[in-house]
Amino acid sequence: xxRTLIILKPDAVQRGLVGELIARFERRGLKISALxxxxxxxxxxxxxYAEHEGKPFFDGLIAYIISSPVVVMAADGPGAIGVxxxxxxxxxxxxxxxGSIRADFGLMVGRNLVHASDSPESAARxxxxxFAAGDFAEYVRAIDTWILE
Ligand code: DAT
Ligand code: MG
Numbered sequence: 834x835x836r837t838l839i840i841l842k843p844d845a846v847q848r849g850l851v852g853e854l855i856a857r858f859e860r861r862g863l864k865i866s867a868l869x870x871x872x873x874x875x876x877x878x879x880x881x882y883a884e885h886e887g888k889p890f891f892d893g894l895i896a897y898i899i900s901s902p903v904v905v906m907a908a909d910g911p912g913a914i915g916v917x918x919x920x921x922x923x924x925x926x927x928x929x930x931x932g933s934i935r936a937d938f939g940l941m942v943g944r945n946l947v948h949a950s951d952s953p954e955s956a957a958r959x960x961x962x963x964f965a966a967g968d969f970a971e972y973v974r975a976i977d978t979w980i981l982e
Contacts, residue, residue: 835913836866836969838959839921840948843901845938846870851904854934854947858908861920862980867907867968873899881948881962890943897943905963911981914956917949 841854859865873881878898885891908917922933926945929936935945950956974980 834909834911835953835956836907836909836960837914837917837950837956838948838963839906839908839917839950840898840963841904841906842898842946842948843903844897844944845946846904847901848938850938850946854938855904855906857920857934858906858917861910861916863908863910863913863916864974864977865906866909866970867964868904869906869968870902870904872902875899877962881959893943907960907964907969914950914953918951921947921949 839858841851845851845854855865875895878895879886882891882894882898885894910916920934922929922935924935924945925942926935926939927941929939931937934947939945950959
């Protein structure tokens with residue numbers, strides 16, 4: 834079972850899409866193991882996006898992510914990292930596959946609604962950045978036998 838980090842970015846919160854976007858991950862069968870809403874400090878934003886430091890869009894990306902609260906969650910499931918990336922869609926909403934979140938709700942790369950970890954290494958790093966070990970709930974859902982073989 835994999836665990837991945839999902840961030841519903843400021844535009845998702847401001848547009849009132851939090852419930853709709855979480856519902857997509859739930860309906861896919863993923864299990865939420867941690868969830869919170871918070872205002873992001875510039876320091877945390879820079880650490881989260883450290884791989885993009887120095888790129889032309891970095892300052893705008895940080896300004897965007899700290900502009901309003903975000904919802905951060907951990908989602909568990911078989912192949913969760915790749916499944917969530919596919920559910921979210923391509924970085925540029927204009928190029929995302931219809932049916933993905935970024936295609937269905939977005940138009941521009943700087944307002945692409947959701948962050949999702951892109952590899953097991955990123956997931957481990959990002960989960961540790963946003964959550965403490967005690968923040969994760971380990972539980973069984975009664976419905977799991979109808980989702981997991
Ligand atoms: P993703 O969010 O799909 O993992 P990424 O890690 O390459 O994409 O980039 C992080 C975020 O930075 C992305 O969601 C939007 C922004 N971004 C990426 N490339 C950009 C570009 N060329 N111009 C403006 N913003 C960009
Ligand atoms: Mg990325």
